[in-house]
Amino acid sequence: MAxxxxxxxxxxxxxxxxxxFIALLTIFALVIAVALVSVYLNVIQTSGAMPRGFLGxxxxxxxxxxxxxxxIMGIALGFDTISxxxxxxxxxxxxxxxxxxxxxxxxxxxxxxxxxxxxIFTASLINIGGxxxxxxxxxxxxxxxxxxxxxxxxxxxxxxxYGIAAFLSTATKRTxxxxxxxxxxxxxxxxxxxxxxxxIASAIIPINFQFARNIxxxxxxNITAISPxxxxxxxxxxxxxxxxxxxESLTPNYHFTRIAQYILGVYTxxxxxxxxxxxxxxxxxxxxxxxxxxxxxxxxxxxxxxVIMAITFIASYxxxxxxxxx
Amino acid sequence: MKTLDYVIETSDLTKIYRxxxxxxxxxxxxxxxxxxxxxxxxxxxxxxxxxxxxxxLTGLTLPTxxxxxxxxYDIVKESLKIREKMGVMPEAFGFYDHLSAEQNLNxxxxxxxxxxxxxxxxxxxxLVTVGLLEVKDRKVGSFSRGMKQRLGVxxxxxxxxEALIFDEPxxxxxxxxxxxxxxxxxxxxxxxxxIMLSTHLLFEVGPLCKSLAIIKDGKAVIQGNVNELIEKLxxxxxxxIKVEGKGSVGSFASTLTVVKDVxxxxxxxxxxxxxxxxxxxxxxxxxxxxxxxxxxxxQLEEPSLEDLFMKYYxxxxxx
Numbered sequence: 001m002a003x004x005x006x007x008x009x010x011x012x013x014x015x016x017x018x019x020x021f022i023a024l025l026t027i028f029a030l031v032i033a034v035a036l037v038s039v040y041l042n043v044i045q046t047s048g049a050m051p052r053g054f055l056g057x058x059x060x061x062x063x064x065x066x067x068x069x070x071x072i073m074g075i076a077l078g079f080d081t082i083s084x085x086x087x088x089x090x091x092x093x094x095x096x097x098x099x100x101x102x103x104x105x106x107x108x109x110x111x112x113x114x115x116x117x118x119x120i121f122t123a124s125l126i127n128i129g130g131x132x133x134x135x136x137x138x139x140x141x142x143x144x145x146x147x148x149x150x151x152x153x154x155x156x157x158x159x160x161x162y163g164i165a166a167f168l169s170t171a172t173k174r175t176x177x178x179x180x181x182x183x184x185x186x187x188x189x190x191x192x193x194x195x196x197x198x199x200i201a202s203a204i205i206p207i208n209f210q211f212a213r214n215i216x217x218x219x220x221x222n223i224t225a226i227s228p229x230x231x232x233x234x235x236x237x238x239x240x241x242x243x244x245x246x247x248e249s250l251t252p253n254y255h256f257t258r259i260a261q262y263i264l265g266v267y268t269x270x271x272x273x274x275x276x277x278x279x280x281x282x283x284x285x286x287x288x289x290x291x292x293x294x295x296x297x298x299x300x301x302x303x304x305x306x307v308i309m310a311i312t313f314i315a316s317y318x319x320x321x322x323x324x325x326x
Numbered sequence: 327m328k329t330l331d332y333v334i335e336t337s338d339l340t341k342i343y344r345x346x347x348x349x350x351x352x353x354x355x356x357x358x359x360x361x362x363x364x365x366x367x368x369x370x371x372x373x374x375x376x377x378x379x380x381x382x383l384t385g386l387t388l389p390t391x392x393x394x395x396x397x398x399y400d401i402v403k404e405s406l407k408i409r410e411k412m413g414v415m416p417e418a419f420g421f422y423d424h425l426s427a428e429q430n431l432n433x434x435x436x437x438x439x440x441x442x443x444x445x446x447x448x449x450x451x452x453l454v455t456v457g458l459l460e461v462k463d464r465k466v467g468s469f470s471r472g473m474k475q476r477l478g479v480x481x482x483x484x485x486x487x488e489a490l491i492f493d494e495p496x497x498x499x500x501x502x503x504x505x506x507x508x509x510x511x512x513x514x515x516x517x518x519x520x521i522m523l524s525t526h527l528l529f530e531v532g533p534l535c536k537s538l539a540i541i542k543d544g545k546a547v548i549q550g551n552v553n554e555l556i557e558k559l560x561x562x563x564x565x566x567i568k569v570e571g572k573g574s575v576g577s578f579a580s581t582l583t584v585v586k587d588v589x590x591x592x593x594x595x596x597x598x599x600x601x602x603x604x605x606x607x608x609x610x611x612x613x614x615x616x617x618x619x620x621x622x623x624x625q626l627e628e629p630s631l632e633d634l635f636m637k638y639y640x641x642x643x644x645x
Contacts (some may be wrong), residue, residue, distance in 0.1 A: 006436040014424070089420025093481065095386055097437040098410040196463070324343070325386040326378070 003099050008105020008114065020076055028069050028123050033060040038129045043249050045133065047126060057138070058308030059147065059264040062124060066154050067257065071186050073119055074161025077112050079179040080323040083169045092325060101321045108166070109313060116158045123149045149316060150263045151299075157256040161186070170316045170323070189251040197247035201240040207233065226312030252308055255301035262298035330398055333489045333520045333630050334360035334383060338392035341378050341544070352378040354544035355392065360522060360537070367535030369635065370523040375544035376524040377417050380493050384414050397488055413482030415449070417493035417524075420536070424469030426627055427458055427477055432482045452480040456510065467634055472503035479510065489520040496530040504530050532631045540638050548638040559629045559637060566603050569598040570623040571614065576620040586611050 015021050039061060082105075083270060085091040094104060111125075131137055139147070164185060168178040248254040260266050340354040353375045368376050379385035381397050385405020393400065399407045421430045431449045442447060453459040454475035466474065470618045475495065484492055492511075496504040503595050515521055523531045532538070539549035547557065560566075571578070579591050579598045587644055590601040600606070614621045629637075 003437060003439070010433055010436075014422075018424075088423075089416075089418050090422060092386075092416040093419045093421065093434070093478075094437065096409060096414040096416055097386060097434060098406050098439075099437050100406065233481075325381055326343075 001269075003103045003111060005103035007094075007099075007104055011108050011111025012114045015077060015111065016118060021115065021119070024073055024076055025119055026124065026244060028119075029063050030063065030128050031069070032061065032123065032127045032130060036134050042082065055252040058128060058135065058137065059150070059260075060266045061131070062147075062150070063257075063260040063264060064125045065127070066120075066123075066157075068190075068259075069123065070120070070154055070158040070245065070256070071161040071190065071253070073116065074158040074163075075165045075179075075182045075186055077115060077237040078162040078165030080110070080170055081108050081166045081173045083172055083175045083178050084169070085319075086173075087175060094222075095325060102317060105170075105317050105320050109162075112162050112166075113155070113159060116162065117155055120151055120154050120158060123270050124154075132264070139214045146263050146294070149295070150260060150292070153256070153263065153302060153305070156302070156309065157259075159254060160252045160305050160309045160312070163309045163316070167312045167316040167319070169293050170319045175221060189253050193251050194244070195247055201243040204243055205239045207236050207238050207240070219274045249304075252305055255304045256302040259298045259305075262294045329363050331564070332359045334394070334396050334522065336379075336383075336394040339379070339382065339389055339394050340380060340391035342374075342390040343378075343389065352544055352596060353382065353389075354540075357545055358539055358546055358549060360520065363513060363515075365617060366520070366522045366532050366534045367532055367538035368522060368540055368541060369528055369532060369535075370541035371526050374541040376541055376542075377493055378527075379541070380414070380416070380491055380522075380524055383491065384409060384412065384416075403469070407553040410485070411488050413487035413489070413490040415478040415482045415492045415495060415507055416554060417497075419478055421466040421477060424465060425465050425556060426465055427453065427469070427480075428462040430477065431481060431484060434573050435484055438485045440485065441578075441584055443588060448484055448486070452483045456480045457484060457506070468617060471498045473499060473556075473592065475503065475507070479507070483514075489522070490514065490535075491522045493524045494526070495523060496525065496527055502550065507531075508534055515562070530632060530637055532635075535631075538631075538633060548634075552634075554630055555634055557633055563602075563629065563633075564601045564603055566627040566629075567602065567605075567607060567608060567610065568623065568625045568627055569600065570596060571619050571621040573617075573619040578614065579615055581613055581617055585613070589605070627637065 076318075082091070085094070095267070124147065128139070132139070139187065165178065165182045168181050171173070172178045172181065257309075289297075336356050336358040338354055339356045339358075340351070342380075343350045343352055356375075356379065368379070368417050370376055376509060378387065381395060382389050383401055385401055385408055388402060393402075395401070396408045399405075399411075401408065422433070425433070428449060431452060432445065435445045435449060449462075450459065453462050456479050458476055458480065461469075461473070466477065469477065475498070479492070479495075481614070482492070494510075496507055498505065508531065511523070511531070524534065525531050535552055537549070537551045539546045541547070549599055550558075552571060573614040575596050576593060581592055582588060582591055582598070582600060585602070585606050587602045587606050588600060589603060592599040600610070605626060607626060610624060611621065613619075
């Protein structure tokens with residue numbers, strides 16, 4: 001194990017001192033700053049008061065940015081983890097020493113996990129600190145616990161993409177191949193599958209939007225008794241949403257947004273979207289849900305992310321330990 | 327500690343690569359023995375199977391068939407032990423460009439579990455040996471090819487190995503770098519290290535070798551002690567003796583035709599070139615004495631390593 005820690009500490013040091021990591025973290029900090037300023041200006045211009053409390057505002061910027069940042073971070077750290085060393089010849093130098101190959105791959109995963117943890121915690125602290133300072137919202141104890149739990153699952157989400165990129169880095173001969181496939185996969189999970197899911201759902205359950213627009217609120221504007229047309233529309237939207245969810249559940253992104261929804265009560269609509277901005281999806285009121293209950297609800301999604309990460313790690317492990325060094 | 331007769335012993339060692347439905351035999355039933363304390367040359371053109379053999383000997387690639395022992399350890403079951411005791415400089419190896427020479431060696435020392443207390447001293451010694459102590463804090467990315475090559479030697483020396491393998495050590499080096507490397511190899515060998523040099527550059531490192539194997543298509547076409555191989559070549563090809571002296575060279579040359587083993591005599595000015603099937607220098611001296619011919623030079627011209635390589639390599643190609 002001493003050697004795995006040796007590899008891990010070098011990997012961690014290389015990553016956190018590397019330009020790539022610093023650039024990503026800087027960009028992420030800027031994105032968070034812009035998001036917070038935008039939320040602040042929006043609040044000032046509209047009501048001047050915080051409408052939804054800490055988790056509603058700070059957490060929504062955190063979840064939205066993490067939904068993009070985490071996969072990019074995972075891919076950025078993993079795409080050359082093996083192929084880069086192979087191309088530079090350093091893999092031969094390392095493997096010519098008395099180390100087992102699993103030591104190398106374990107060390108690399110451990111180093112990446114430490115770096116990802118540092119990045120995600122730093123980014124989250126920037127976001128939370130920014131929210132407290134700029135928006136003047138004070139999180140409660142439960143908010144903090146939920147944010148910490150969310151950060152842990154964001155690390156899992158990032159490591160899932162790291163695992164995918166590291167597997168591609170092990171399987172492909174060149175770093176360029178590995179990064180191209182990783183980025184294509186990310187785009188597929190983030191944009192293409194949600195679009196395809198929406199198209200399929202629309203084809204299976206068509207909604208006449210002309211008809212939907214004609215549904216007007218009853219006099220007084222209070223929808224206490226929903227009209228049969230409205231009920232039918234809502235039913236169709238729910239059916240569409242379940243088809244979209246079923247298709248999107250093939251992506252890690254879907255499971256991450258579901259976890260965010262259960263833990264923080266924030267639906268970003270990042271992975272699916274499309275129809276009705278999440279209408280028809282299960283609404284989660286975290287304020288009245290115990291944390292343990294939220295975790296139990298999110299459990300299947302947590303399990304899926306964990307399984308994807310484990311599969312990619314095991315696949316990289318098997319492939320790397322059996323690969324010919326030439 | 328038991329002293330081994332052979333540092334490396336292979337038995338029908340075979341490696342077959344399978345790629346795109348095709349089989350490529352990189353190493354073909356190779357039987358090789360490398361004596362302890364020698365400088366062994368693994369000679370052969372590019373693609374002969376030298377690097378694959380080294381990869382197998384260090385446990386980085388598994389053999390398809392056959393077996394081998396390095397420093398007494400089985401290459402499949404005990405490869406970690408081999409890499410603990412054997413310093414290897416692989417072909418096309420690399421270092422971390424963003425780290426200094428010292429930091430790179432420190433990482434290698436860590437991987438070798440060298441205790442912290444010894445690490446500084448060992449790194450310094452290795453850097454002194456290869457002449458890089460003064461640039462130990464410079465990033466390796468700024469090193470020349472020759473400096474990187476020397477750092478490659480330093481990393482192999484760090485663990486104070488019993489034996490060393492250098493794969494294409496002088497490829498890309500300038501003449502000065504190549505000479506420095508040769509001096510280093512001789513020095514290491516004087517200190518008792520067994521060294522295997524794998525190269526296609528016969529003239530660069532060939533003359534250092536005390537024993538060698540010529541590899542062609544994964545097979546050893548010839549192997550053994552260099553002197554014995556040259557003796558063998560002389561026996562097969564004939565001994566070439568050069569004679570110079572004072573007196574009638576032409577008439578003296580004609581008297582030599584009576585010597586039993588003489589195959590051919592040529593005159594070139596005042597020099598006689600004799601080709602014989604044995605070393606007939608004693609007989610030549612006796613005849614010269616009888617004929618009052620004063621011999622100033624009588625020299626056995628040994629075949630060169632190049633002659634050896636060309637003879638056996640060409641024979642194999644022709645076959």
